[in-house]
Amino acid sequence: MNRSSLCLSLTGATITENLQEIEKYNAYCDLYELRADYLEPLSIAALSSFPEQVKKPVILTVRRAADGGHFKGSETERCGILRRSLASGYRYVDLEEDFQDQKTEQAAEVSGVTVIRSFHDFSGVPADLGRRLRNIKRNPGEVIKAAVMVQNTQELLKLVELALELKVRDGWGNRIILGMGPMGFPTRVLSTFLGSSITYSSAPGRQAAPGPVDPQTLVDLYRFPLIDENVRIFGIIGNPVIHSESPGLHNRGFSLRAMDDAVYLPFQVDNLEAFFRLAEVLDIRGVSVTIPHKQGVIPFLSSRDEGVEAAGACNTIVWRDGLRCGYNTDISGFTAPLKESMGGAIPAGLRAAVIGAGGAARAVVYALRREGVEVLILNRTVERAKELAAVFGCSYGSLGEQERIADYPDLIVQTTSVGMNQEDPEYDPIPDYSFKGGEIVYDIIYIPRLTPLLKRAVQSGCRVINGWEMLAAQAGIQFRLFTGQDFPREASSGIADQY
Ligand code: NAP
Numbered sequence: 001m002n003r004s005s006l007c008l009s010l011t012g013a014t015i016t017e018n019l020q021e022i023e024k025y026n027a028y029c030d031l032y033e034l035r036a037d038y039l040e041p042l043s044i045a046a047l048s049s050f051p052e053q054v055k056k057p058v059i060l061t062v063r064r065a066a067d068g069g070h071f072k073g074s075e076t077e078r079c080g081i082l083r084r085s086l087a088s089g090y091r092y093v094d095l096e097e098d099f100q101d102q103k104t105e106q107a108a109e110v111s112g113v114t115v116i117r118s119f120h121d122f123s124g125v126p127a128d129l130g131r132r133l134r135n136i137k138r139n140p141g142e143v144i145k146a147a148v149m150v151q152n153t154q155e156l157l158k159l160v161e162l163a164l165e166l167k168v169r170d171g172w173g174n175r176i177i178l179g180m181g182p183m184g185f186p187t188r189v190l191s192t193f194l195g196s197s198i199t200y201s202s203a204p205g206r207q208a209a210p211g212p213v214d215p216q217t218l219v220d221l222y223r224f225p226l227i228d229e230n231v232r233i234f235g236i237i238g239n240p241v242i243h244s245e246s247p248g249l250h251n252r253g254f255s256l257r258a259m260d261d262a263v264y265l266p267f268q269v270d271n272l273e274a275f276f277r278l279a280e281v282l283d284i285r286g287v288s289v290t291i292p293h294k295q296g297v298i299p300f301l302s303s304r305d306e307g308v309e310a311a312g313a314c315n316t317i318v319w320r321d322g323l324r325c326g327y328n329t330d331i332s333g334f335t336a337p338l339k340e341s342m343g344g345a346i347p348a349g350l351r352a353a354v355i356g357a358g359g360a361a362r363a364v365v366y367a368l369r370r371e372g373v374e375v376l377i378l379n380r381t382v383e384r385a386k387e388l389a390a391v392f393g394c395s396y397g398s399l400g401e402q403e404r405i406a407d408y409p410d411l412i413v414q415t416t417s418v419g420m421n422q423e424d425p426e427y428d429p430i431p432d433y434s435f436k437g438g439e440i441v442y443d444i445i446y447i448p449r450l451t452p453l454l455k456r457a458v459q460s461g462c463r464v465i466n467g468w469e470m471l472a473a474q475a476g477i478q479f480r481l482f483t484g485q486d487f488p489r490e491a492s493s494g495i496a497d498q499y
Contacts, residue, residue: 004199006198015049021203032054083107092143125151176197189224235247289314311362327477346372354376355416356378412440419443423452435457440465
């Protein structure tokens with residue numbers, strides 16, 4: 001079975017620092033890349049002692065500044081460092097496509113060191129990348145490597161198509177194709193699927209190039225060692241999306257359900273048409289959809305559930321027999337924790353105030369109206385509150401009318417982004433409203449777990465529900481749509497505890 005090896009790039013200033021890094025991550029890594037261009041002169045002099053201290057294969061790289069590295073000496077000095085070190089047990093040496101030094105090439109050959117012939121582009125995926133890679137090898141035994149910055153979804157599509165074309169043409173391996181930057185991230189996790197023999201990772205805060213993830217995250221969160229060429233790919237599309245909690249939830253769900261052939265990845269998408277072509281190329285089975293694409297994906301759907309129609313937003317797509325089926329799991333995800341907190345059902349005649357009138361508010365208002373709840377919508381931009389109120393038959397007003405909440409005292413739902421990632425009490429969207437203690441206060445923001453609004457509500461004796469409960473509930477419904485299996489509740493508990 002073909003499997004990519006997981007490599008940690010070592011960018012410490014000393015050999016000792018790099019050995020400490022190895023000790024930390026050794027259980028996760030198959031090999032190491034020693035970036036000698038980051039080393040202090042004393043450690044450069046000790047390069048020959050490094051491979052025998054590591055006990056796993058090591059790539060020796062001395063990258064020039066022009067290729068994104070730190071080496072500032074002359075080319076003669078660089079070749080001298082390489083030549084002096086190659087006989088001491090390095091498995092690979094990374095030489096750029098334009099590297100010109102016959103003696104270093106010969107030293108590698110004599111010492112049985114495999115050359116990784118590399119190409120780097122920090123500005124994008126060049127139009128002629130395929131031609132360059134086809135002509136890059138100087139000797140048959142070389143591994144070819146392209147590390148290119150992925151600037152947009154179209155470029156990710158191009159890179160993935162090229163990797164798969166080369167895999168079909170030349171077979172699996174002896175090749176490394178990596179997309180840098182958040183948009184290139186999927187290529188790092190899917191390296192086995194794409195035919196790359198090595199993927200690169202970095203310790204946190206020590207990235208030699210933009211984009212690599214640390215080895216523990218690749219293994220524990222993205223289940224890298226399990227991914228083979230038959231992997232079933234799921235993910236989340238958004239922009240930005242790299243810090244989404246959804247990969248944690250779904251990948252933990254796959255692990256707990258022993259679904260070793262599935263992985264869930266963040267796809268930062270700026271072009272939906274290119275993404276849907278990529279989805280075909282990668283045979284993606286299902287995606288979550290988040291800001292800003294919840295409305296934009298709708299024209300691409302083959303079918304839409306009632307929630308998508310009503311909320312005008314789609315947060316889940318499942319591919320079935322080539323058809324793209326759209327769902328909105330935010331609606332049931334919102335009501336599930338609410339019903340749970342009310343003993344299983346929302347009582348008739350409930351009166352609720354919804355703060356905000358954006359995309360999430362639309363799903364919330366629809367969910368509440370479907371349960372027969374009387375709703376007041378207050379929003380900063382009163383026009384948006386008015387429009388939403390007209391669609392679902394609600395009252396509306398501006399954020400300056402917070403005293404009106406007193407007429408809708410059973411439930412307050414906060415749907416704006418005010419309070420997101422904030423602890424400071426000033427990030428409270430309704431500071432003029434004094435809680436009576438009997439309200440249920442539901443903030444759909446999920447980081448932090450207790451927003452300034454929820455903290456104030458707790459202090460007033462209110463029952464509170466946080467956005468994490470909604471996120472986990474909607475992810476659970478998605479998981480069932482993706483896999484046909486129940487979402488294991490334990491999948492969300494470990495992550496929720498972090499906040
Ligand atoms: P959206 O469509 O952009 O709407 C943003 C809303 O926030 C609008 O009502 C906007 O008011 C209001 N707003 C923004 N900045 C404000 C400010 N400084 N003061 C007052 N109001 C402000 O975004 P969305 O998709 O509805 O998402 C909103 C929040 O819900 C986000 O934090 C998101 O993470 C969260 N969410 C959570 C879940 C979950 O599963 N827990 C699911 C979906 C969304 P204007 O109309 O005046 O601009």
